[in-house]
Every structure is written in C-alpha cells, then in structure tokens.
Amino acid sequence: MHRLGGVRPRRPRRKPVGRLVTGVSGRALVLDEPLSLWGGMDPTTGELIDAHHPQRGARLTGRVVVMPSGRGSSSSASVLAEAVRARTAPAAILLGEPDLILAIGSAVAEELYGVAVPIVVLPADRLAAIRDGTALLIGRDGSVKTA
Incomplete structure (x- = not known):
C-alpha cells in the first residue's frame, strides 16, 4: 500500500452557501405549554394535534409560535422540515431557551427547500410580554x- 507520508489528502473545501433571511411577520400564537412537533403538529395541515395540549386544534401555519421551550423528540426536526415543504409551517418560533432540535429542523428545511423558519430566543420577561394575536x-x- 502506498503511504502519503502520514498526511491525508485534503478534501476540496466547499464554499459556504447561505441565504439572506428576510424579515417575516405573523400573528403571535402564545402556547401555554411547550410543544413537541413530533406527535404534536400535523405537518400536512399545520394543526396542533397533541391530545394533552391545552391549545389542541390551533393552527400553527403562518403564525409566530411563542413558547417557553420545545418539548423533546429529535423527530421534531423532520416535522418542521416537512411542514415547510407542505407550506404549513409557522412563520417563526420564539422560545425562552435554545432548542437545537428546532434549529436543526429549520436548517434542514432551508437546505432542502430554500426556506428557513426563524428560531429566536428571547429573555423570559420579553417572551411573557407577548400577547396572543399580537402582530x-x-x-x-x-x-x-x-x-
């Protein structure tokens, strides 16, 4: 076997490709409890379907979803990406703490479909000041x- 003197050949570097995310708008949908998109949102309709969630039946499509945090399940990333594909995704998601799973879902949707759902973390006092239905x-x- 031929050795390369202990140096691995370098892979060609991919030039980073990005999109400038433009501003989005929508009416706030303030959730009383965290939501897992996996089993909690129907990506074909945008409806909140978690049987135990107080806002079951609400539509997330085009809304700025406001919640203290996400709630588990790594599959939420695929649900968010599928909702982007189906055009039933929220306009944005505002959280009180970072959620890597939702961020991954947004990044995957941008890579696959050219659309990212903005995920923004706000301090608790700013999050609490947002009222349901506020533009x-x-x-x-x-x-x-x-x-």
Whole structure:
C-alpha cells in the first residue's frame, strides 16, 4: 500500500452557501405549554394535534409560535422540515431557551427547500410580554417588534 507520508489528502473545501433571511411577520400564537412537533403538529395541515395540549386544534401555519421551550423528540426536526415543504409551517418560533432540535429542523428545511423558519430566543420577561394575536415582525437580525 502506498503511504502519503502520514498526511491525508485534503478534501476540496466547499464554499459556504447561505441565504439572506428576510424579515417575516405573523400573528403571535402564545402556547401555554411547550410543544413537541413530533406527535404534536400535523405537518400536512399545520394543526396542533397533541391530545394533552391545552391549545389542541390551533393552527400553527403562518403564525409566530411563542413558547417557553420545545418539548423533546429529535423527530421534531423532520416535522418542521416537512411542514415547510407542505407550506404549513409557522412563520417563526420564539422560545425562552435554545432548542437545537428546532434549529436543526429549520436548517434542514432551508437546505432542502430554500426556506428557513426563524428560531429566536428571547429573555423570559420579553417572551411573557407577548400577547396572543399580537402582530409581530421578526427582523433578519433576530429582532422582534410589534407590527
């Protein structure tokens, strides 16, 4: 076997490709409890289907979903990406703490379909100040303003 002097051949570097995420807007849907998209959202309709969630039956499509955190299941990433494909995804998701699974779902959707769902983490006091139905504008820098 031919050795390369202990140096592995380098893979060609891919030039990073990115999209400028433009601002999105929508009416706030403030959830009383965290939600797992896996088993909690029907990606074909955008409906909240978790039988135990207080807002079962609400539509997430085009809304700015506001919740303290996500709730488990790594499969939530695939549900979010599928909702983007089906055009039933929320306009954005505002959280009180980071959620890697939702961020991955948004990144996968952007890679596959060219659309990312903005995921923004806000301090608890700012999150609590958002009222259900409030028109919100999410800037490309992650800023959140009332529209």
